[in-house]
Amino acid sequence: MFPYIKIIFFLVLCSLLVSCGFKDIDKRSFVVTIGIDKPENKEEGYDISLKIALPSSDPKTQGEEFIIHTETARTVSEAVRLIKAKSGNELDFGHMKMIVFGEKLLQEDITQIMDWFTRRRDIQKIAFVGSGKPTAKAILELKPKGERLPSNKLFLFFGETGTESPYVTTNYLFHFYRNLMDRGIDPYLPIIETKNEEFEITTMSVLKNGKNAIVLDKEETKTFNVLNREYDKVNLKIEQENIYFMLSVDSISAEYTIVETKNIPYIEYDVNIKGIIEESLQQLDNTKIDEYSKMVEDVFTTEIQNLLEKFQEKSVDPMGFGLRYRATHNGTEEAKWKKWQSIYPALQFRVKVQTDIKSTGIIE
């Protein structure tokens, strides 16, 4: 009797192997990018566009085809349900690596729409986020030259496996959501534009209370990335009378402390740059290298100072000074947060840049 028990148990276990939970790969549509826009003539709701990659069965021609479905609904899930009815396949969000918010959507609080992205289990928290100009759909529809897989170019831009540029601001969904929720730090989004059938990602916007508060230009974006992520693949331009050279940065470190004095509190920002000169329009003199360092320091100090003051003026805080204040002071969170809000507008910035130019390159 008992030996059979094992066999029966085994057979019962085999019955668990019926796979009705999973759908085959050819019955799935892989969404690679989602775009969210504000509908043009409606007050409420969203235009949801899904970019679905069409796989090709021929391995030589990779599937570069895609379709875009757009639906308008009050919530994201309703729109996704409607698109499901259109596509005929099960929508699979497991490969969705890019989320694009339309520029107009960012004029209102987007905290609400983030709920869907954080609640769904199959949305990657490491998906890239960005804001699409003029609309998210335009970004989805663009098919740049040389793109071998749908949306792959965007992934290469942001993933840092392809291009590495100080103008491209990478932000992940989890990071964006964290900064949106935490008091004392404001989230930012790279702005993706289309120009001549190509992407242009050189600027960024900072959000305040879930709304677009300030748009940075190219150079400010660069400075922000250098400060925020200690991004060292960057060139600094030094332009003065009868001298014009580019410094290629090898390493950079940026640290700050909030100093509270009786009169005016200030933030001490220490930036250390090491680099070599990459290109110059004039003959450079190796003995004058200290002078050149001084020039770099002056230029970069004003750039940083201007950027930080611009943030302060619009009372946005993408650097997380507020969070740092909360992290270094005692008291209840409410009291600290209130105190910080009164401190921030009056804050002074003391930026100190130290530059070490290691050489003038291979030639003088």
Add this chain to the structure above:
Amino acid sequence: MNRYFHYLVILNMLANVVALVPKVLIEHRLNGVVVSIFIGVALSLLFFYVFANSMFKFPGKGEPEIIKAYTPKWFASSYLFIIGIFYFIAAGIILLTFIDITLRFINPDMSSLYTAFLFLSIVCAGALMKTEKTLYALEIILVISLPLILGIFLKSLFNPYLSWDSMKVIVQHSFDSISIESVGAASYSFVGFYYLAIYNRLFTEKVKPIKIRYILLIGIVGTVNIFTSLMIPIGYNGVDGIGDFNYPWFSTADAIRMEFGFIERVLFIFLLLYIGISIISATISSHTGLEIIKSVLPSFKWKNRELMPIIVILLFSMVTILAQYYLPQGKLYEFTKIFFIGLLGVGMFKTFLMIWIVRRAKK
């Protein structure tokens, strides 16, 4: 010392992620959680020292034999019965949580009964094995998953998107009101030594008593472990945002990106590793519970086969499946908190009991 003893201690440090410990600690993140953790660590190290050393004084004997030999019969049977149930509850919490995680992250289309059946069949079959064999299973699983889990922990630490400022906010609240729930939750990471209650039967050689040095080492490893399981989710999801997450560590694993790993999303590797850890943890707990309860229940034989363990295990499975329906995630969480506090009480009682027994044994 036997290497299997280390495995038992490490097991709970890994399993705490599934056992809702991070969630309890995170709920109290602005309530003096740091000091609570240190109190929990100190208390459990004391329990550890006393319990493990007293067990090692009786080589080759499990707790049921020791208790039965030195205490009156009514006390021994009721005490062992309650302790046995505690082990089953520990196994049940891990199982129920992981069933829920499976449904949420792996396959939401699967019915919960089906998932429960799948996990229970493995755990029950494991619990009915010989004590020795469960240890071998534990060794295999730990050897495979421990390096990878450590790798994920390290990878998560060296991420430029990790916010250290969010974590420092927690430290600012170190000395606020201390909660007993977080003390209990912190002590969960250390309770692996309780498995000695049964596994001491295998350690037949006389070993030297544990040195304070070893206890300190365990303390340091455990403290690092608890702070990892509390702080890293906060660093990834923010001090204000983390409160919304049901399974902080799984959401955190999803925020880690390995461009050149086997799979870009670390979540799936993490889930895979934790299936193993939670199943072996539930198996070891329920095996210990089974052996303890078996020692107080009368034996029930049919054709020379012992049926009592099977009846107990079936009962456990039924309770787990019923708990699936009557103990949804929110209630299970509340229940787990009570369990953590109970764990402290049991630890206290056990410590005094063991001291008393060791004294009697000397006479």
